[in-house]
Every structure is written in C-alpha cells, then in structure tokens.
Amino acid sequence: MSQLIFLKGLMLGIALACILPILLPPGSRWRVPGGIVLGLAAGLGIAASVPSGYLSYFIGFMTMASLYAILSLGLNTQWGYTGHLNFGVAGFFAVGAFTSALFTIEAPTGLAAQYTQVLFGLEMPFLVGVLAAAVVSALVAFVVAVPVLRLRLDFLAIATIGVAEIIRLIFQNERWLANGPQPLRGIPQPGRCLFESRHCEWLPESLAWLIEPLGTRDYTAFYLMVVAAFLALIYVVLERTCRSPWGRMLRAVRDEESSAAMNGKNVTFARVQAFVVGAVVMGIAGALYAHYTVAIDYSHFHALFGTFLVWIMLMLGGSGNHRGAILGAILVWGVWAGTAFLANALEPLLALIHEDLPGRAQYIRWLLVSLLLAAVVLFRPQGLLPEEMRVSNHLRGDGR
Amino acid sequence: MAVSETRKPGEGLPADERRRGERLRAFIRTRGFLVGTFVVILIAMYVAGLIAGASAQRLLALTAWGLMLGGIIALGSIGLSLVYGVLKFPNFSHGALVTLGAYVAYTVVPLLPQGEALRPLSFGYEFLVALVVAMPVVGAVAVAIDRLVYRRLRNTGAHLVLFAMASLAMAFFVRSMIYLIWGPDFHFYYPGRANPALYLPFGMRVRADQLFILVLAFVLVAAVYVLLEWTRMGKAMRATADNPHLAQIRGINTERVISWTWMLGGGLAAAGGIMYGLSSQLRPEMGFWLLLPMFAATIMGGIGNPYGALSAALIIGIAHQVSTSFLDPTYGPAVAFVLMVLTLLIRPQGLLGRTEG
Amino acid sequence: MPLLKAEGVTAGYGDMEILHEVDLEVEAGEIVSLIGPNGAGKSTLMKTIFGLLHPKSGSITYRDKPIHGRKPHEIVTLGLCYVPQVANVFVTLTVEENLDMGAYLLDEREIPPRRERVYELFPRLRERRRQRAGKMSGGERQMVAMGSALMLEPDLLLLDEPSAGLSPKLVDEIFDNIRRINAAGLAVLMVEQNARKSLQMANRGYVLANGENRYDGTGQELLADPDVARLYLGG
Numbered sequence: 001m002s003q004l005i006f007l008k009g010l011m012l013g014i015a016l017a018c019i020l021p022i023l024l025p026p027g028s029r030w031r032v033p034g035g036i037v038l039g040l041a042a043g044l045g046i047a048a049s050v051p052s053g054y055l056s057y058f059i060g061f062m063t064m065a066s067l068y069a070i071l072s073l074g075l076n077t078q079w080g081y082t083g084h085l086n087f088g089v090a091g092f093f094a095v096g097a098f099t100s101a102l103f104t105i106e107a108p109t110g111l112a113a114q115y116t117q118v119l120f121g122l123e124m125p126f127l128v129g130v131l132a133a134a135v136v137s138a139l140v141a142f143v144v145a146v147p148v149l150r151l152r153l154d155f156l157a158i159a160t161i162g163v164a165e166i167i168r169l170i171f172q173n174e175r176w177l178a179n180g181p182q183p184l185r186g187i188p189q190p191g192r193c194l195f196e197s198r199h200c201e202w203l204p205e206s207l208a209w210l211i212e213p214l215g216t217r218d219y220t221a222f223y224l225m226v227v228a229a230f231l232a233l234i235y236v237v238l239e240r241t242c243r244s245p246w247g248r249m250l251r252a253v254r255d256e257e258s259s260a261a262m263n264g265k266n267v268t269f270a271r272v273q274a275f276v277v278g279a280v281v282m283g284i285a286g287a288l289y290a291h292y293t294v295a296i297d298y299s300h301f302h303a304l305f306g307t308f309l310v311w312i313m314l315m316l317g318g319s320g321n322h323r324g325a326i327l328g329a330i331l332v333w334g335v336w337a338g339t340a341f342l343a344n345a346l347e348p349l350l351a352l353i354h355e356d357l358p359g360r361a362q363y364i365r366w367l368l369v370s371l372l373l374a375a376v377v378l379f380r381p382q383g384l385l386p387e388e389m390r391v392s393n394h395l396r397g398d399g400r
Numbered sequence: 401m402a403v404s405e406t407r408k409p410g411e412g413l414p415a416d417e418r419r420r421g422e423r424l425r426a427f428i429r430t431r432g433f434l435v436g437t438f439v440v441i442l443i444a445m446y447v448a449g450l451i452a453g454a455s456a457q458r459l460l461a462l463t464a465w466g467l468m469l470g471g472i473i474a475l476g477s478i479g480l481s482l483v484y485g486v487l488k489f490p491n492f493s494h495g496a497l498v499t500l501g502a503y504v505a506y507t508v509v510p511l512l513p514q515g516e517a518l519r520p521l522s523f524g525y526e527f528l529v530a531l532v533v534a535m536p537v538v539g540a541v542a543v544a545i546d547r548l549v550y551r552r553l554r555n556t557g558a559h560l561v562l563f564a565m566a567s568l569a570m571a572f573f574v575r576s577m578i579y580l581i582w583g584p585d586f587h588f589y590y591p592g593r594a595n596p597a598l599y600l601p602f603g604m605r606v607r608a609d610q611l612f613i614l615v616l617a618f619v620l621v622a623a624v625y626v627l628l629e630w631t632r633m634g635k636a637m638r639a640t641a642d643n644p645h646l647a648q649i650r651g652i653n654t655e656r657v658i659s660w661t662w663m664l665g666g667g668l669a670a671a672g673g674i675m676y677g678l679s680s681q682l683r684p685e686m687g688f689w690l691l692l693p694m695f696a697a698t699i700m701g702g703i704g705n706p707y708g709a710l711s712a713a714l715i716i717g718i719a720h721q722v723s724t725s726f727l728d729p730t731y732g733p734a735v736a737f738v739l740m741v742l743t744l745l746i747r748p749q750g751l752l753g754r755t756e757g
Numbered sequence: 758m759p760l761l762k763a764e765g766v767t768a769g770y771g772d773m774e775i776l777h778e779v780d781l782e783v784e785a786g787e788i789v790s791l792i793g794p795n796g797a798g799k800s801t802l803m804k805t806i807f808g809l810l811h812p813k814s815g816s817i818t819y820r821d822k823p824i825h826g827r828k829p830h831e832i833v834t835l836g837l838c839y840v841p842q843v844a845n846v847f848v849t850l851t852v853e854e855n856l857d858m859g860a861y862l863l864d865e866r867e868i869p870p871r872r873e874r875v876y877e878l879f880p881r882l883r884e885r886r887r888q889r890a891g892k893m894s895g896g897e898r899q900m901v902a903m904g905s906a907l908m909l910e911p912d913l914l915l916l917d918e919p920s921a922g923l924s925p926k927l928v929d930e931i932f933d934n935i936r937r938i939n940a941a942g943l944a945v946l947m948v949e950q951n952a953r954k955s956l957q958m959a960n961r962g963y964v965l966a967n968g969e970n971r972y973d974g975t976g977q978e979l980l981a982d983p984d985v986a987r988l989y990l991g992g
Contacts, residue, residue: 085561087492087568151744154490157564158695159744161492162737165692173728303688308572315565360583366576373569377562378552632861635850639858642847649807649841650905651833651862 004213005047011221012059013043015228019066022235022326059220061337066227067289069329071306072313073234073322074281080320080387081242082274083254084149085157088164090306092137092279094171096286097296098178099136100129101187104291116185119177126190130230130287137283138276140167145275149268164307172298183297187290190226195219227288231326234281239322241277250274304366309336312373318383327385335372339365434747438715438739442722449725461604462721468610470717471617472679475672476690477697477709478624479665485641485704486661487550489563494669494694495687496574497538501670502677502686503582504534509589520608522595523678531674535667542666543659545570551655571688578684587682613675620671621710624664628706633660641704692733693720696740702753712751715739758821760785760913760944761806761837765815766825768805775801776968778815781946783913788935788945790959790976792952792989798968799948800842803917806946807839808832819913834862838906842917842948845902848891852882852901855890859905868908875904878937896927903934907943914938916947932958953990956980964989 020042021035028034047055071089078084107113107121124132148159171178178184193200195216203211241247253267290296300306309332317328343361350357376383427433449459480494508530515524549566597605628634640647640657647654672694676686693716700715701708716739720732727735743750761783769775775798783789791799804810806817808829817825824832829839838859847855856875860868876883879900885893890901899919906914919935920928928951936958939945949955956962956976964972964985972985979985 085564147741147745152748154560154564155699155744155748157492158490158699159737159741162692162695162733162740166731166734166737169731169734173730304572308568311565311568356583357580360580363576363579366572367580370569370572370576374549374566374573377566377569378549381558381562632857632865635854635857636861638850638854639847642849643844645809646841646844646847647858648829649809649833649839650858651830651909652858653830 002213004218006044007211007214008055008218008221009044009047010040011043011225012047012055013040015062015066015221015224016040016043018225018228018232019062019326022232022323023330026323056217056220059224061333063220063224063227063292065330065333066224066231067285067292068310068313068333069231069326070227070234070285070288071282071310072317072325072329073231073238074278074285075310075314076278076319076322076325077238077242077281078275078278079314080325081247081254082250082271082278083153084271084275084278085153086160086275086278087157087307087311088160088162088167089282089310090301090303091160091164091167092141092282093286093289093306094164094167094298094301095140096133096137096283097290097301098171098184098286099283100133100287101184101290101296102178103132104129104188105184105186106188116179116182117175118179118184126188126291129291130284133283133287134280137279137286141276141279142272145272149271149275161303161307164301164303168298168301171301179297181298183295185295187294187296189219189223189291189294191222192216192219195222223292227292230284230288234284235322235326238277238281242322246270246273308373309333309369312369312376314383315373315376315381316383318385318387320387321383321385324383324385328383331384332369332372336365336369339368342368429747431747431751434743434751437742437746441739441742442715442719445719445722445726449722452726454725457602457604459722459725460602461606462725463718464600464604464606465610466718466721467714468606468614468679468717469720470714471614472672472676473690473693473697473717474617474710474713475620475675476669477672477694477701477713478621478706479668479672480694481698481701481704481706481709482624482637482661482668483665484698486637486658487563489560489567490695491665492564492567492691493545493571493574494665495689495691496571496578497542497666497669497687498673498676498690498694499578499682499684499687500541500574501534501538501666501673502682503578503587503673504537504670505530505674506582506587506589506677506682508533517590517593520596520598521612522590522593522607522609527589527678531671534674535670536663538670538673539663539666541574542662542669545574546658546662551658575684575688582682582684584684587677589678589682609678613679616671616675617710617713620668621706624668624706627664633657637661689733692740693736696736696743699740700743700750702750705750705752708750708752759783761817761819761946763802763806763815763817766802766805766812766817767814768801768810768812770810774813774968776805776812779965779968779970781963781970783944783946784960785912786939786942786944787960788939788947788958790952790955790962791946791948791965792950792955792962793965793971794989797965799965800917801968802965803839803915803946803948807837807915833909836909836911837913837915838909838911839915840902840906840917840919842921846890846893846898846905849889851887851889852893853886855901855905856882856908859908862909871908871910875907878907878934879904896923896930899923899927899931900934903938907938911943913944913946916945918948918950920949920951928954953980956990 017036017039020039021032024031024035046058050058071093075086075089078086102118102120103122103124104126105118105121106123107118108116144163148156151159172181174180194203194211195214195218249270253270313328313332314325316332317326318324343364346364347358347361350361446459476494476498480491483491509526512526512529515526517524549570550563553562553566595607595609597607600606628638636647636652636657637660639650639652640654644654672690673687676690697709697713697716700712701710716736719735719739723731723735759782763779763781765778765780766776767774767778779798779802781802791802793799801810805812808824808827812825816823819835819837822835824835847858850858853872856872857868860871881897882900882904885897890898893901903919916935920931923931932954935945935947947955956979959976961975962973962979963970964979972979972982
C-alpha cells in the first residue's frame with residue numbers, strides 16, 4: 001500500500017468511523033468501538049481496492065449524504081420531536097451557507113469588486129464561519145418563530161414555505177448582500193493548505209513528509225472527514241438533549257399539548273427553542289455546504305434540493321428517530337444519485353419516444369423521488385426506523 | 401357552540417384592566433379591524449410609491465394592473481379554497497395544477513384551426529376552445545390523483561400532515577411530468593403577436609387581454625357562487641365542508657362530492673394558469689410562483705369561501721403591483737406573504753370566514 | 758316480523774370492544790327506549806346500527822335485509838334515519854338548506870311538499886328558515902336535526918339523546934314532538950338519559966350495562982321493576 005493510498009484510506013476511514021457507530025443498532029456495548037474499527041478498516045480497504053475515479057465519486061457521495069444527514073437531523077428536531085411542520089428547510093440552509101461564506105471570504109478589491117459585491121468579507125477562520133452561520137440561523141429562526149409558531153399546523157407549513165421563498169428572493173435580488181443573482185465565489189476551505197504545494201504555516205516542518213504525496217485532488221477526502229465529524233458531533237449533542245428532561249418536555253408538548261401546559265411548563269418557549277435548535281443545525285449544514293462547493297448562489301437553495309429531499313429522507317428514515325434521519329439521508333441520497341445513472345441509461349430509450357426527451361432525462365429523477373415520497377406516505381408513514389420512545393401522534397394511522 | 405376558555409391570559413391583573421385587555425383583543429379580531437389594517441397598508445404603499453418618485457398616474461396604472469393580477473390569483477385561489485374547505489388540508493400541488501392547465505391549453509391551441517384574433521384581444525376562438533378543453537382535463541387529473549393518493553389516506557383516517565406531505569409529493573410529480581413533456585423552455589400562446597394597450601381615461605393603459613382576464617375571473621366566481629348556493633351538488637359540497645360525518649348520515653355520498661370538488665378546483669386552477677400564461681409566458685415554475693399568493697388569498701378570504709378568495713386576491717394583486725413602485729418586482733410573493741401572516745395573527749378565519757362551528 | 762333486528766352484536770373502536778353480543782328488536786310503529794348508565798354502549802350501538810361502526814360479529818337486519826357492513830349513505834336509502842347527539846346540524850347552512858340536505862337522495866321535485874310537512878310539525882323552523890343553523894338555540898337545533906332526518910320520511914328514526922343539555926321545558930317539548938312523530942306511524946329507537954320520562958312514553962325498553970343486555974320489557978314493566986328503578990332510574 002503506497003503512502004498516498006494509505007493517507008486517503010485513513011481520511012476516508014476516519015469519516016466512516018464517525019458515521020458507522022451511529023448507524024449500528026444501539027444497545028450493544030460494541031456499538032462504538034465496533035463501528036470505529038469497522039469504519040477504519042472499510043476506509044482503508046476501499047481506498048486500496050477501488051480505482052481512484054470511483055473512490056472520489058464515493059467520497060463526493062458520502063460528503064453530500066452527510067450534509068443531508070445533518071439537515072435531516074435539524075428537521076427531526078423540529079418535526080420528529082416537536083411537531084413543527086417546517087416546509088422551509090431550504091431557507092435556513094441558505095442563511096447558514098451565505099453567512100459562513102461572508103464571514104470567511106476575502107472582500108474583493110479593485111477590478112474584482114466590480115464583478116463581486118458583498119456586504120462584507122471578514123476572512124475569518126472556517127470554524128468562526130460555521131459558528132456565525134449557527135448564530136444567524138438562530139436569529140432568523142427566532143424572528144420567524146415568534147409570530148408563526150402560534151399558528152395551526154397547516155398554516156405553519158404554508159408560512160414556512162413563504163419564509164424560505166423570501167429568503168431565496170433576498171439572496172437572488174440583493175447584489176450588495178452576497179453578489180445577488182451571480183454566484184458568490186472563492187469561499188475558502190479549511191485545511192486546504194495541507195494539500196497545496198506550499199504547506200500550512202502551523203504544520204511543523206518535520207511532519208511535512210507525512211502528507212507529502214497529497215495533492216489538491218485529494219482534498220475532498222479531508223473535507224468528508226470534517227463533515228462526518230460534524231455529523232457525529234451534532235448527533236451526539238441532539239441525542240443527549242432529546243433524552244434530557246428538555247427533550248422529554250418537548251415530546252410531552254407535542255403529544256398532549258394541553259396537559260403539558262397544565263403542568264406549568266412554558267409551552268410556547270419550549271416550542272420556539274426546538275424550532276431554533278433545528279434551524280441552527282440546518283444553518284451549520286448550510287455552512288458546511290458552502291465550504292464544500294466553494295461557489296454558491298440562490299439557485300442552490302431550490303425547494304426541491306433544500307426542502308423536499310430532506311423531508312423524504314426524514315419520512316423514509318423515521319420521524320422522531322435520529323438514527324433513522326441519518327439512515328434516510330444516506331438511502332435517499334443514494335436513490336437520488338442512482339437515478340442519475342438510470343436517467344443516463346434510459347436516454348437511448350427516451351430518444352425513441354421523442355427527440356427532445358433525452359435532454360430532459362434529469363427530470364425523471366424528480367419524478368422518481370416524488371413517487372418515493374408518495375409511497376412512504378401511503379405505505380410506511382412511520383418510516384424504516386420507528387420512533388424510539390413513542391410513536392408520533394401525527395403518523396399513527398388513526399391519529400385525528 | 402361555546403368558545404372554550406382553557407387559558408385566561410392576564411389572570412391576576414385588576415378586573416377592569418383585564419376587561420379592557422379582553423375588549424381590545426376582541427376588537428382586534430373583528431372583521432372591521434382586519435379590513436382597516438389592509439386599507440392602512442395599501443395607503444402606506446401608495447405613499448411609499450410617491451416618496452420613491454412614482455407619479456400619481458403611474459400609481460393609478462399599477463392599481464389597474466393589480467386588479468388584473470388579482471383576477472389571475474383569484475382564479476387559482478378559488479379552487480384552492482374549495483379543496484381546502486372540503487378536504488381540510490392545504491394542497492401544495494395546486495400550483496402544479498395551475499401550470500398544467502396552461503400547458504394543456506398550449507398543446508390544444510395549435511391542434512385547432514387558427515382563426516383571426518378577436519381584436520382588440522390578442523387571441524382567437526381557438527384559444528377559448530382550448531380554455532374550455534383544458535379545464536376539465538386538469539380537473540380529471542386532480543380527480544385521478546385523489547383516487548390514487550388522497551382517498552387511500554382518507555380510508556386509513558390519516559392525519560392532515562400526511563395529506564400535506566402527499567400533496568407536496570404530487571406537486572413535484574406533476575411538475576416533473578410538465579418538464580418531461582414540455583421541457584424547461586419558455587413558451588407563448590401566440591409568439592410575436594402584439595396586444596396593444598387600450599387608452600382609458602386618466603391616461604391609463606391597459607391591454608384588452610388583461611380586461612378579459614378580470615372579467616373571466618368575475619364570471620367564474622359568479623358561476624361558483626351559483627353552483628354553491630343553488631345547486632344540490634354545491635349545497636352538498638358546503639355540507640361536506642361543514643360536517644363530513646353528518647353529510648354521510650344524511651345520505652350524501654361524500655366521495656362523490658369530493659371528486660366534484662377536485663374537478664371544480666382543478667378546472668379553476670387550469671383557468672388561472674391559462675390566464676397567467678396569456679398575460680406573461682408559460683414556464684414550468686409559473687404555478688409555484690403563484691402558490692404563495694394563492695395561499696395568501698385563500699387564508700385572507702377565509703378557507704372554503706370563494707368570494708373571500710376573490711376579494712383577498714384583488715387586494716393582493718393591487719398590493720403586489722403598487723409595491724413595485726418602491727420594491728424590486730420579484731418581491732411580489734413576499735408582499736402576499738406579509739398580508740397573509742398579518743391575517744393569521746389578527747383574524748385567522750380571514751375576511752369572510754365564519755366564526756361559529 | 759320486526760323492523761329492525763340486532764342479534765349478538767359485538768363492536769367497538771379499534772381493539773377496544775364496547776358491545777358484547779347485544780340483542781335488540783324494534784317493531785314497526787313502536788317507540789323503543791334504550792337506557793343504561795354512562796359508558797354502557799348505548800351510543801355505540803346506535804352508531805353500529807347505522808353503519809358508522811362495523812360489528813366484529815353478530816348481525817343487524819332491517820326488514821330482514823342484512824345492513825351490517827354497509828355504509829351510512831347506503832343504509833339511509835332503506836328507510837332509517839339517524840340523529841346524532843352532537844354536531845347534528847350543518848352550522849354554516851341555513852335551516853332550509855339543512856332540511857334539503859336531509860332529502861339529498863330524493864328527486865328535487867319531492868322536496869318542497871316534504872319540507873312543508875316538516876314545517877307543519879315544527880312551525881318555528883318555518884319562521885327561521887333563512888337563518889343559519891349555527892346561530893340557533895339548542896332546542897331549535899334539535900328541531901332542525903330531527904326535521905332533516907324526517908325529510909326522507911323514514912320508517913325508523915334513531916335518536917341519540919335528543920334532550921341532552923336542554924332545559925326541562927324544552928325537554929317536554931322534544932318529547933311531545935317525538936310522540937307526534939310516532940303517532941304518524943314512525944318507529945323510534947331512542948337513547949335517553951332522561952330514563953324515567955322516556956320509559957313512560959316508550960312501548961318497550963332495553964337496559965344496557967357494560968355493553969351487555971341487562972333487562973328488557975315493556976316501558977311499564979321496566980318502570981315497575983324495583984331493580985331497574987333502584988339501579989337505573991335513580992331510586
């Protein structure tokens with residue numbers, strides 16, 4: 001095994017070691033150590049046996065799946081645990097992405113400033129950007145929550161669609177804010193310097209040989225590691241909070257709102273808190289996405305990608321179950337990626353029907369995922385992994 | 401039915417102060433206060449327009465265009481409101497039905513012998529035929545979706561949330577079908593055909609097509625009124641919306657009523673889409689753009705109330721157009737959204753919504 | 758031949774069984790009163806007869822035709838009508854529209870004469886025919902509810918607690934109305950918490966407790982039975 005393959009395998013292995021322990025069934029003593037060992041072994045094994053083209057595809061796939069898993073966790077906090085019908089996930093996703101981008105990019109000067117306008121570019125480190133994304137998402141969620149969370153469930157769904165749409169319109173129109181309809185480019189990536197010929201300043205000279213063979217093309221594996229670490233961290237934090245008295249109160253509020261109110265608990269405040277926490281998680285996902293793609297614009301936060309897919313993931317995985325949310329994200333992203341191949345494979349067939357159809361093959365993917373959601377709603381509304389402690393009132397067959 | 405008083409805000413305050421608070425709250429919930437709020441907002445918008453440098457003449461023209469836009473929104477939202485009222489869930493696929501209507505008509509028009517344009521309108525008889533054909537076609541699609549999806553959910557007694565989720569799935573399903581069949585490009589019913597503006601008093605310039613849209617909206621609302629008030633099916637729809645359980649006990653086949661509701665809702669959505677396509681162009685996302693204004697009109701007017709939907713749609717249309725004098729025009733849906741949220745906070749049952757029941 | 762016959766009916770909601778092998782008969786033209794403590798399953802039996810719940814076992818026949826497992830809108834065509842205890846009028850519809858909905862199954866031309874007959878029975882409804890039912894008092898609503906059920910001119914009327922929540926004066930009025938309806942030849946099966954009054958009026962009565970038949974007999978027999986009086990008629 002060459003040093004390069006070993007390094008790539010190690011990074012992939014660490015990422016998988018973050019994700020696998022979550023997916024293994026809980027309860028066993030061996031869940032965490034077993035998952036870590038399995039993940040490391042799988043990472044090294046895959047890196048050693050798979051051609052590099054497929055390997056980078058797999059890394060890209062896992063990165064997006066993990067990003068969606070974080071979004072799905074955020075939605076689960078709002079919907080699965082509290083019963084907020086948020087159909088505007090894309091809005092908070094966008095807020096996080098643009099915030100982190102603005103905090104970390106370099107403000108353009110001179111000629112570049114004519115092409116790229118930004119409110120500010122603070123050149124802050126990556127983690128500060130993520131933190132800022134979390135804070136700003138929290139603020140936006142709080143402002144939205146105060147008037148809107150008092151509404152009936154169906155009105156909340158309509159209102160959140162509106163919020164997401166307005167957020168998208170702002171990023172589309174306001175050139176001064178984040179370069180309006182044009183993409184905002186040059187979002188820095190954390191640890192990128194390790195992969196470029198001039199090594200990072202903070203890296204001791206004596207260790208430089210360790211990462212010598214890595215090139216810029218190998219950066220994606222490192223970033224996958226970052227995203228997977230965030231996913232694991234967020235999972236642990238959410239799992240802890242949802243099992244805490246606070247989480248139990250949220251479920252009580254969701255299931256028997258009136259009796260929780262009679263217990264003297266501050267129902268409204270708890271509902272707002274849950275909404276804000278979910279939005280913070282979505283904002284972090286947005287930040288991680290921005291630093292992954294390097295260039296973002298408003299069209300990335302379309303309701304299909306930002307909201308619809310996330311809902312399918314959570315519904316398929318199992319509302320009210322964090323493991324299910326992550327599993328659903330990986331499965332649905334797999335379906336989504338798989339339909340791309342299917343659409344390609346179908347192109348000759350489509351050409352037989354009509355000459356324009358092959359060019360529209362990508363919309364078959366929309367068609368298939370919408371059918372997937374319909375199928376989940378009709379045939380398995382509780383999802384693959386049912387709620388761990390209590391089945392949501394909204395998903396039971398006889399719930400009225 | 402008595403209003404339940406589970407919570408009493410302001411408990412512990414002196415009695416008269418509490419009473420004053422309650423009276424204030426009750427006043428805020430009145431229809432008059434809501435109407436007053438809308439009037440104040442519209443006036444503020446005109447003032448903002450003047451401050452931003454728009455002439456009075458331009459504001460008048462924007463108001464006229466707002467009425468036309470309101471007509472389009474109204475066509476879409478009446479159907480949405482009826483379905484919401486009878487089936488009790490927000491149908492997020494209504495926007496896709498609007499788009500579908502526009503595209504079905506787009507397919508029908510070239511199949512017909514092309515007549516002369518009915519001057520001063522930009523279209524000929526074949527367009528009216530296409531309108532009449534597309535309405536039941538989209539209605540039938542809506543009924544088919546109901547049979548395949550929503551009826552199954554009804555039979556299991558599923559919660560509102562699952563209906564909403566299923567309608568979201570159907571929205572993307574119909575939209576992807578539209579993309580597959582007609583492609584992502586823009587289309588026009590009559591590419592390149594001019595529709596010169598008519599000169600009206602006070603220097604207003606309005607296209608004849610726009611007047612046609614407004615008239616059609618009023619005609620269809622009147623037709624829906626007649627249907628709901630005077631026909632048996634209409635009364636059965638109101639009865640089913642009011643109390644589906646009792647409707648069954650009275651011998652009403654509620655499944656049939658629901659099918660007719662979808663037929664009507666889909667047909668009206670198609671009319672809205674066709675008129676929207678006539679006034680601008682056909683795009684696969686056009687219905688999604690209208691979704692927020694349509695929901696706003698439905699909620700502002702009072703769910704299940706078509707006349708409420710019409711009046712709210714006209715307010716939204718005017719607010720939307722007048723706001724362009726000081727705001728970027730793409731913010732239109734945001735204006736509708738703000739009006740909707742205000743309604744929900746002030747008087748959730750809307751302008752003409754009923755208080756009892 | 759009994760008009761309505763229920764034999765060994767077991768029914769409930771989901772897994773919860775409320776009725777256990779209940780038997781009941783109603784002959785043409787008689788008033789049958791169903792009494793018993795709260796939770797005895799009286800309303801459940803009414804709903805099961807009317808197809809709102811489906812029995813797990815047992816049979817329900819109307820004029821010797823099995824009706825269990827049929828939907829309400831099918832059962833109503835056979836000539837029996839049901840007035841539920843709550844939410845028994847369309848609150849957003851006018852009185853007249855409520856009556857029209859009662860005759861939804863009929864040809865449009867048959868409606869006006871029947872409406873007239875209902876107005877004769879309840880003259881107050883004629884005065885208020887353009888008013889929305891939601892704006893009416895409890896007693897008036899009960900009239901609207903009964904009136905709409907009578908629009909089909911059924912042979913059997915199922916009444917679920919027609920006097921619930923009404924003042925004593927109105928209760929007498931409602932009972933008067935039931936007597937008048939019955940005098941016109943209609944059989945009535947009613948659930949009443951005003952047990953004594955309803956038994957005085959009824960030809961026969963059934964006492965239900967814990968979802969099982971406890972006593973049955975003519976109204977007078979049940980009133981005279983010391984056990985029934987002590988346990989179910991409040992001494």
